Every structure is written in structure tokens, then in C-alpha cells.
Amino acid sequence: MVFRKMFKRRSEPDVQLEQGLAKTRRGVFSEIARLFDRGTLDDDLYEELEMLLIQADIGWDVSQKLVEELQTQVREQGIRDPADAKDVLRNEMVKLLEGATRNRTVKVLQRGVPFVIMVVGVNGVGKTTSIAKLANYHKGFGRTVMVAAGDTFRAAAIDQLQVWGERLDVPVIAHKPGSDPAAVVFDAMQAAHNRNIDVLIVDTAGRLHTKTNLMQELHKVRNVMKRHVERAPQEVLLVIDATSGQNGLIQAQEFSKSVDITDIMIAKLDGTSKGGIAFAVARELGTPISYIGTGERATDMAEFREDTYVDALFFGEGEGLA
Ligand SMILES: Nc1nc2c(ncn2[C@@H]2O[C@H](COP(=O)(O)OP(=O)(O)OP(=O)(O)O)[C@@H](O)[C@H]2O)c(=O)[nH]1
Numbered sequence: 400m401v402f403r404k405m406f407k408r409r410s411e412p413d414v415q416l417e418q419g420l421a422k423t424r425r426g427v428f429s430e431i432a433r434l435f436d437r438g439t440l441d442d443d444l445y446e447e448l449e450m451l452l453i454q455a456d457i458g459w460d461v462s463q464k465l466v467e468e469l470q471t472q473v474r475e476q477g478i479r480d481p482a483d484a485k486d487v488l489r490n491e492m493v494k495l496l497e498g499a500t501r502n503r504t505v506k507v508l509q510r511g512v513p514f515v516i517m518v519v520g521v522n523g524v525g526k527t528t529s530i531a532k533l534a535n536y537h538k539g540f541g542r543t544v545m546v547a548a549g550d551t552f553r554a555a556a557i558d559q560l561q562v563w564g565e566r567l568d569v570p571v572i573a574h575k576p577g578s579d580p581a582a583v584v585f586d587a588m589q590a591a592h593n594r595n596i597d598v599l600i601v602d603t604a605g606r607l608h609t610k611t612n613l614m615q616e617l618h619k620v621r622n623v624m625k626r627h628v629e630r631a632p633q634e635v636l637l638v639i640d641a642t643s644g645q646n647g648l649i650q651a652q653e654f655s656k657s658v659d660i661t662d663i664m665i666a667k668l669d670g671t672s673k674g675g676i677a678f679a680v681a682r683e684l685g686t687p688i689s690y691i692g693t694g695e696r697a698t699d700m701a702e703f704r705e706d707t708y709v710d711a712l713f714f715g716e717g718e719g720l721a
């Protein structure tokens with residue numbers, strides 16, 4: 400009889416995150432976990448693993464590199480037990496995510512100087528909802544928060560933000576639909592100064608890189624911010640829709656050509672059974688993932704942590720604890 404070592408989680412479980420990632424975990428990742436229940440580590444296992452990683456939206460190149468690294472380590476360490484190999488894979492996945500985290504800038508909130516967050520991303524990815532989540536998040540630290548309706552393109556976008564503002568008791572600076580976003584931001588910067596606001600979050604229209612005039616608009620908005628606060632925007636947050644798979648990655652690559660993105664929020668992770676996009680984003684962009692969105696409520700957001708994230712993909716509901 401062979402006693403196989405139990406694969407154990409290393410991080411403290413995060414219940415909310417695990418619920419948000421339930422679909423992903425029950426999808427491809429449960430199949431990945433099951434692969435290692437086999438008795439032997441053979442070529443079939445590696446081949447199937449690579450296919451499953453690709454299916455999980457991790458991407459072709461990144462999946463291949465992960466499997467290669469796993470094979471190298473198995474060989475070098477003389478690993479025979481698949482449970483140990485799974486442990487190596489888990490650690491490699493954490494390391495891959497940590498590579499991007501190293502590029503995180505240190506953020507300092509200064510009294511009397513608004514910390515400006517500019518939120519960008521393609522239409523419908525979840526920008527406005529993510530702004531509500533961020534507002535709620537910063538309020539939770541006792542910070543004063545203001546939101547600017549910089550998406551003046553659609554009337555509904557302004558209304559949506561105002562509804563959130565009322566619900567969260569956060570002031571919203573908005574102009575009429577069709578007005579100049581730079582003017583909205585100008586007013587918001589001034590209001591933030593006057594009212595001693597700690598965090599100003601700016602919504603923007605879902606602009607595609609192909610629309611040059613929209614990119615110019617983004618630059619104009621940035622310049623207005625800088626006139627008030629030289630370092631603003633201190634955070635440029637790109638929102639990616641987890642359900643859009645590799646398309647999300649392509650969008651992110653396009654955006655980062657025109658704006659200096661400092662942080663990424665992966666929204667709608669609760670709506671996908673794949674959820675591997677985080678690995679593709681970390682590897683291909685090198686931009687740190689800071690938050691994830693796991694639902695439609697303002698509280699459905701978590702700070703991104705590499706080990707908690709990977710463990711939430713492999714384990715669930717307290718499972719895997721010693
Ligand atoms: N399940 C789930 N739904 C989300 C999440 N984030 C946003 N949504 C939903 O996705 C839809 C679009 O979200 P918005 O926040 O309006 O997206 P947007 O990027 O601001 O869209 P535009 O302003 O049209 O560019 C809404 O129905 C949201 O409720 C999430 O984390 N999980």
C-alpha cells in the first residue's frame with residue numbers, strides 16, 4: 400500500500416474569494432487537480448496538463464512554460480509522487496504572479512493632496528461597478544472619497560454612477576451628457592481640494608485604442624489632473640473582463656501602449672469557469688494585478704494576493720487545511 404502525501408494549502412483561506420472563484424475551481428482547475436491523483440508522472444499527464452492550462456485561459460506560451468518548468472524541477476529534484484509535482488506546479492504559479500507584483504509602485508496618500516485613480520478599459524468590462532467597489536474599499540479605511548463622471552459619452556453612465564454615489568454616500572461630480580470630460584475632471588479636482596478629499600476616482604468612457612480621438616481625450620484628462628496635482632493620476636487602473644478570455648489580454652496590451660497602466664483589476668471572475676487570465680496578464684504585461692471583482696455588489700471585491708488566489712483555485716471551502 401502506498402501512502403500518498405496530502406497536498407496542503409499554504410495560505411489562509413479567503414472565503415469570499417473562494418466563493419467568487421467557485422466556477423473556475425469546479426471547472427478546469429478541478430480537472431487539473433485530479434490529474435495529479437494518478438499514480439505516475441508520465442508524458443500523458445504533462446500533455447493533458449498543458450491542454451487544461453490553455454483551456455483555463457492561461458495562454459499557449461505561458462502554459463507551455465509552466466509545464467516545462469514543472470518537468471525540469473521534477474527531474475532535478477527526483478520527484479516521483481504526483482502530489483509533490485502538484486506542489487511544484489502550485490509554487491510555480493504563485494511565482495509567475497509574483498513576477499508582476501514586483502513592478503508595483505509604492506503608493507503614498509498625503510493629507511490635503513487627493514490621490515487620483517483613473518479607471519480605464521473597454522466598454523462593458525465593469526469599470527463603473529469597479530469604481531463603486533473601490534469607493535467602498537477606500538471608505539472602509541476611513542478615507543474621504545469622491546467620484547467623477549468622466550464618461551460623458553452615455554447619459555446612462557452618469558446616472559449609473561450617481562445611483563452608486565447615493566447608495567455609498569459618496570459625492571459624484573458630473574456634467575451633462577456630451578460635455579467635455581476634461582471639464583468634469585477639472586471641476587472634480589477643484590472640488591476634491593476644497594472638500595479635503597483623500598481619494599478621487601475618475602470614470603472614463605470605454606475607449607478603444609483604435610479611436611485616436613478618444614486616446615487624445617484620455618491624455619487631455621491626464622493633463623488637467625496634473626495641473627492640480629503633479630503626480631496625478633497616482634493610479635491608472637485598467638479593468639479587464641475575466642469572461643472575455645484571451646481578448647482581455649489583447650485589450651490590455653493595446654491600452655498599455657497608450658497609457659501608463661499602474662494596476663489591473665480583473666472583474667467578473669465569478670462569471671467564468673476558466674479564470675486563468677490572471678496568469679496570462681501577469682506574464683505578458685508584467686503589470687501588477689491589484690484587485691479582483693467577484694460579483695455585482697460594492698463589496699464583491701478582493702485585494703489580489705498571489706498565494707491566496709492560487710490556493711483558491713485548487714482548494715475550496717476550507718478544504719486542504721491541515
Ligand atoms: N458577475 C459580475 N458582474 C459584474 C462584475 N463587475 C461588473 N459586472 C456587471 O457587468 C455589467 C457592466 O458593468 P459596468 O460597470 O457598467 O461596465 P463599464 O465598463 O462601466 O461599461 P461601460 O460604461 O458601458 O463601458 C453590469 O451588469 C455589472 O453589474 C463582477 O465582478 N461580477
Ligand SMILES: [Mg+2]
Binds near residue numbers: 602
Ligand atoms: Mg461605465
